[in-house]
Amino acid sequence: MEAEAGIGPISASDAVRATVSYDQLRICDGSFYWLEARAGTGCGVMLVRRRSEGGVHDAGPANFSITSEVHTYGGGTYAIVEDELWCTGAAGLYRQHVGSDDLELMVPGIIGGLVVGAGEILAVRESEQGDELIAVTADGPASVRVLSTSPGFFGPPQPGPAMVAWSWWSEHDMPWDACELWVAPYESGGCIGKPLLVAGGADESVVEPRWGPDGSLYFVSDRNGWWNLFRWDGQDVHAVAAVTGECAAEPWELGYASYGFLDDGRIAVVVQQGPRHRLLLVDPLGAVTPVEILYTSIKPYVAVYEKTVALIASSTTVAPQVVLVHLASGDPRVEVLARSEHADLATYTVSTPAELQVPVKEGREVRAVVYPPADAGPGWRAPVIVRAHPGPTASCLLRLDWQAQFFTGRGFAVVDVDYLGSTGYGRAFRQALYGRWGLADVNDCRAVAEHLIATGRAVPGQVFIRGASAGGYTALHAVTHDGPFAAATAISAIVDPDRWAATVPRFQRAHALRLSGGAGRVAADAIRRPVLLVHGTDDSIATVHDVRELGAQLTRFGLVHDLLLLDDVGHYVASSVRAEVALEAELAHYLLSMSESASERDGQTAASGSSCRT
Incomplete structure (x- = not known):
């Protein structure tokens, strides 16, 4: 049953609605401008806001998506010239005249x-x-x-x-x-x-x-x-x-x-x-x-x-x-x-994240950010969701994350891992994942999970891994062998690095080629734990074809999995109109995995020959 606002854990809808994105902050003639978007309204739907002596007010076109596909990921999508707005949209470069709500396409x-x-x-x-x-x-x-x-x-x-x-x-x-x-x-x-x-x-x-x-x-x-x-x-x-x-x-x-x-x-x-x-x-x-x-x-x-x-x-x-x-x-x-x-949101109890350092082989440490369960005391022990960030050159961030709070309010701990290849640790660390993708990143996530189990924080058999995009590839490979993870969630996942290198947009082709050479394609018959695959059908960065094929192979092998395809959703599920559905599906995946013992799951697989959940 959906919790009332501010009572109990935060709902999926509130967690999504609370995720406000601000971007491209700029100064022009003493006024500050920025883009503003809310998750659940559709990726890329943004509004220019302006702060001047008169306060903060809208300065951009209503019901218009200020976006760009330049170099796939966009950026630099607006400029202010004498109180005229120049911005990019799906068709090209537009101009909005002072006092007008109309946009004029200037350059396609x-x-x-x-x-x-x-x-x-x-x-x-x-x-x-x-x-x-x-x-x-x-x-x-x-x-x-x-x-x-x-x-x-x-x-x-x-x-x-x-x-x-x-x-x-x-x-x-x-x-x-x-x-x-x-x-x-x-x-x-x-x-x-x-x-x-x-x-x-x-x-x-x-x-x-x-x-x-x-x-x-x-x-x-x-x-x-x-x-x-x-x-x-x-x-x-x-x-x-x-x-x-x-x-x-x-x-x-x-x-x-x-x-x-x-x-x-x-x-x-x-x-x-x-x-x-x-x-x-x-x-x-x-x-x-x-x-x-x-x-x-x-x-x-x-x-x-x-x-x-x-x-x-x-x-x-x-x-x-x-x-x-x-x-x-x-x-x-x-x-x-x-x-x-x-x-x-002010009435919800939130989990305050803290940094964690875990020694690993090669004489280095892995940094992680740990969100304990909400209302947890200093000696907390809980099911744990390990999150592998996308990129993989991105990094975990020490900040309030409402979608993490969705899980911590339900008794989980959420742990973000800065695995090898992350930004924030210098050039050599950032490049060290090349040729080791699906191996070194998995090892770092595993090391953090095993540390939490050894120190009594994580409940054995209730440790999960999830990731989006490149992190989805990490999560899938993490359950292709025995280890601490009881299940995996892969969102907008890359499945086959070689095929991805051939289909990825122009900007990222060099990156795909440099990352390859590690664990290779995710083999369905190697997956040993239940997996949830979430993918948008309009994903242009990691196409839905590969994850559909992986789901079909898992069905043929009788391996436990769910496949959730989101119509009209692109690569960024967390900020899409279907983000709430994805959150609820992920929670259900972990709860079901926790309720099934390993012996019961193995028995069901042997008896049925097909274990695709619905």
Whole structure:
């Protein structure tokens, strides 16, 4: 029976409705803008919000999906020019005039990475043949100029003083492996001059270029093993500050901004160290000072105005918010601009996550984030759901997660694992999964589960593993041999790395090829535990064909499984209109697995010859 709001554990519908996403925070003429979307309304349905002296109000088109498929994952989908909104949608680049609700299609195509130049919009346009850097006049009828073309990939162009800068990587690389930074002479309305390579190469990732107020070109490079901030003065490259952490996010999307310039010469930088983010200030001499705020997870969208830093941030007890951190005085003052409007959530008891470190072979540690059962005391013992994050270059985050709370409110512990390949631990760690996918990641998840059993936290026989996308591949391989996991849930899962490499969109082909060579295809006859397969029929990243085929093979072998296909749902099930259904199915899968003893399950399999649950 569905729990009343605020009584008992949070319902699936409340957990989904509470999942508010804020993205692409920007500053324009003293006003802050961001995109806002709610899970359950359909992936990519977003609304521009604006904060100015008059408060927060809508500034974008109603009932319009501001989205982009550039490089598959999009990004940089809107820009503000003199109170006119330029944004991307399914058909291309649109303009919305001041005082009008109508959108005008200006440039067709797959476009993203929008940046405002002098009287024009600079952007990236993609086709199956490659990328183009384009310039679109912002006044009058749209006039498009192609500034540069490549069979590889461009990052958003960044106009500077008589120059333009951009990042570039080849079609055989991913931007977090090998990426270059280029500059060229440029004037608005004209072409670009002869390009000059500033930094980057086969063993260096250079991301997030941005012109500073001193006329220098700043960027983030992992040449020292971590993504750190550097500066090019027109002649030489200089380190700005050495930080043992990542001063940039893994660039799955265009338009990330992990740092910004205050008007007193300092630079505000978001750094990731393991599952935790911090806000740092770097002074002109390179000294680094942490800003003491309560937030532990910060998105890579930093917007700075004078001595104020705008962030999209969350903590272990606070869901994502849009906040201003005022730094004019000695102590930071935080002003909240936007937060979840789902007021009933305040009455629920939530689980506060904490970090865990587990030693493994190779002399290293695996980091994890543990959500204990809600209302659990210090000596808690519970069924455990181990979650393998997608990516696999993503990471677990130390923050309030309402969909994790759905399970902790029902007596489960939820554990997110930063397995080998995760971001937040340096370049070498991020690349160490290549050729070991389905092996090293599984071993790390297993090590965390076995540690929780050995320390008395996890109930043996009631430890489960789940993952989405690449994490789904990890979860499936985790139950192809004996171990601590009693069942697995695989959402939008990759099943066959070789076939995936041939069908995955252009941006991710190089990644698929570098990951392969580990555990290989998930073999149905090797699966030893019940599995739940959840997949959207419109998934363009991991096509539904492979999971349908896996389900059919499991049926032929008489192996216990459920197959839940979600019509009209893409790759991101958790933010789709069917997210509630998926959550309920996952819970039912674990409860049923807990109710069946191993001997009863084996007996049913032998007797029936087919154990597909319905």
